[in-house]
Amino acid sequence: MEIPDVIKGILILVFVFVPIEKALAFHHQKLLREGWFTDLCYYFSGYFIGHGTTKLLIIFVLMSQGSIPILSKFVGQQTLVLQVTVAIFIGDLCFYFAHRLLHTVPWLWQFHVIHHSSTHIDWLATVRVHPFEQILTKACQMIPLYLLGFSSEALAIYIIFSSAIAFFIHANVRVKFPILKWLIATPEFHRWHHDRYPQKYAQNLAVQLPILDYIFGTLYMPENEQPKLYGTRLNASTNYFNHLIYPFKNWNKKNADK
Template identity: 30%
Template sequence: MTLLEVTTTILICWIIFIIAWERISPYRKGLPFFREGFWIDLVWYTIIQSYFLQILIFKFIIPSLQNFIHWHGFNFFKSWTIAEQVLFFLVTHDLYIYLFHRLQHASKFLWRTHEAHHSGKEVDFLAGSRSHVVEIIINQTIEFAPIVIMGAHPEVIPIKALLDAMFGMFIHANVNVKMGKLKYFLNSPELHLWHHANYIEVFHANFSTKFSVWDHLFGTVYDPGKKPGNLPENWGLHYEYPRDYFLQHAFSVKRFDEKNLLKFKWFKHYYELRPNALKTLQKLFGRKKEAAVMHLPPVENEVPELIVNEGR
């Protein structure tokens, strides 16, 4: 088997394991498998968007960067093992993601590229795939371009990509897991699901992706524990957000009321032509209740001010 076949097999097994784990030991009981936004996350974000962006990043953007800076055959990691190279890029890229993630929550402009990731009213293993096109292009270019340009071993990319995917599913998974002392070093659902909660108190907290040590080190951790009443119940945004893939990207450029667009014939036709598989599945498996949304006072800035105490 090739390395790609091995990593693909591992990823499929991991997906099956996570799905079973969510059914057996859920963080939030009663969350249906075909929850709101499931098909958008699966079809548009996980399959279609990922496929085309990988072609764009690896076939055009990274080679163009390599030609622009004239770095070919650079072998910085000549004496490093593959494991050491993977670990190096895991740590350095995770620190970058933490810092850029904080900036996205602090900047009104960058928030437009990140709000889609927080728009899901239900969070599970698949929710992590919902990310704006611009956000993916920026993060994955900065993630993988140094691996290519600095002359790392070719196997580093598929191995790191596998670990990224597995960890991304894990921290968003609807699983009841206790990390114990490991939570001070590794991220987990018990910390990251708070980050997606629809509460102002956690808007500027728990930014880490893989290593929660960054939140502890920089004083942005929010960890009330798992005492009764200390679990998030509502997820999503505190303002209305489109549920359609294309409208979500349009909304990041220009704000609009989705309902008002129905007065246009072209938009009404578009809505009527869209396959509504989720509604069909809800009829087959039972209609679920809408997730509650916390209504906040209207504010000019969609990015709330920092109100999380350091070290909390």
């Protein structure tokens, strides 16, 4: 019997990240820390929501005449390396602005607060994302890339890279990347995004390219300092189904949970 991809995925993540986090832990925390089961529910639901969203976006783009012809001819002629590099830049730029809105528009924050409710940041915390936010950010990242006509190989590499770096930046590891950290998002970079008491209203909003935060004035990565507490006032132990309805119950709230 063939093992379903969703199970293979979680097994690969466990085999890769559990030993690494055990050996190189930044914060010493239990493997089954608070909220682990909630996050496991997010992993399984998010897997299917992610795949469904990708299929719907492709159908949507095809129904709306597909990619922009002049651009797609030009983009499709470029080397695979250049296409992937540009796709990362455009994808993260779109994510940056969507993420900025998630932090600054009160009703959007009620969805995004779920991701920030984790009091323990590790690889499994990556997937704690409300389904509405998951669909919104995926559409913001992928629709421009589909319309620009990147090759299917370039998009496939981009999607794998995006997933891998999302888990990497949440990893509970103390490893520092002295030069690399300015070029590509690292755990040190993203931990500051989850800081319980951020220095800036929203800091380190990119998830792949820290230079975007540098350009837009939201970079915060001081030397020799690390955040000590994560989370928001939203109780991290709230179960999965309470998370799902949370934004709808708090629609009119200002950003009081921060």
